[in-house]
Amino acid sequence: MSKSSNTSVLGCLYLVPNTLGEEDRVTQLSRVIPPDALCQMASLKNWIVEDAKTARALLNAVNQITPLSHPLQSMQMNEWRGPQSKNKTGLKPHELLKPLIQGEDVGLMSEAGVPGVADPGAEIINMAHHLGARVKPLVGPSSILLGLMASGLNGQCFSFHGYLPVDVVERSKKIKQLEHRSKQNHETQLWIETPYRNTAMLETCLATLLPQTQLCLAIDLSLETEWIWTAPINEWQKRFTNQSSMNDVLKNRPAIFLMLA
Incomplete structure (x- = not known):
């Protein structure tokens, strides 16, 4: 697979933080994630997540602060837990990033904290760089x-x-x-x-x-x-x-x- 020579046609991979601990997510979100990051999270339709249930819970909480641009039911949500674990879809990083190649933005969500730091996702991020796509980390708690x-x-x-x-x-x-x-x-x-x-x-x-x-x-x-x-x-x-x-x-x-x- 060769790196794209025209990055303008590619989507952006957003690295989306999650809250820490079991405290109510709505209470935490306004305290630990900036408004601009919440707005970006609310705009995304395509997701790569560790656990779809946890991801939907976070997005439900986001929706109570910043309305989602797409209904949860219409979102494309693929699970990825790292190369050593079995993900339900069986898809490889470049396959998970297919929407990115088609010009759509993708969110990579952490289970807790931030993606790629004590958290799966480095392989996805590396593949996005290999494709020549923009990678944008959003501010959140580590x-x-x-x-x-x-x-x-x-x-x-x-x-x-x-x-x-x-x-x-x-x-x-x-x-x-x-x-x-x-x-x-x-x-x-x-x-x-x-x-x-x-x-x-x-x-x-x-x-x-x-x-x-x-x-x-x-x-x-x-x-x-x-x-x-x-x-x-x-x-x-x-x-x-x-x-x-x-x-x-x-x-x-x-x-x-x-x-x-």
Whole structure:
């Protein structure tokens, strides 16, 4: 497939953010997504999404603020969860972008946060570039950047690692490796965890990291229940002495872990 020499006939791929957490979407939208971005979202008919049900829920919320240009029933909505997972349509990136090639705009929607950052979509975006189409990111909440902003840790040099190993031994080993890397490069290390395993992750951090290493947890970012705290490991150990105290803060809540040695 060769890159188009006439980008004017191609549509634009809009990278559409989603809200974070379970709080009412209508309440969140006006707080975390600018009006211009909401208007652009409301104008789109063609969509690539992780989950059609979640996408329709977001667009229903958008409709209560900025009326949709097209009824939900008339929208073309294809699911894409990345190259390693089975998407219902079975379509490849260039096939999903067929409307783009035909001159129509397409929205790539995140399940939570922003597309392509700790979120599927990089392959779709890369294909749009390959075709020669315009790619337009819309402003919205990124838990990774919000957590880094609020942590007080090094925002000039940082590295995001996605999910760490589930196995306790492998997880401890990985955290020690990240601590060594952080100390060597003065680099903030960031990662996420499945919410129901947050307590186990914090327990491993408190048992593994050095007393003076700084740890930040940023929980429920952009929500009314937001909770953010940065402190040395020895202060964390004083505040959270047992699993119950950890569960009270962490259990089943979306969190970003940040560490600087």
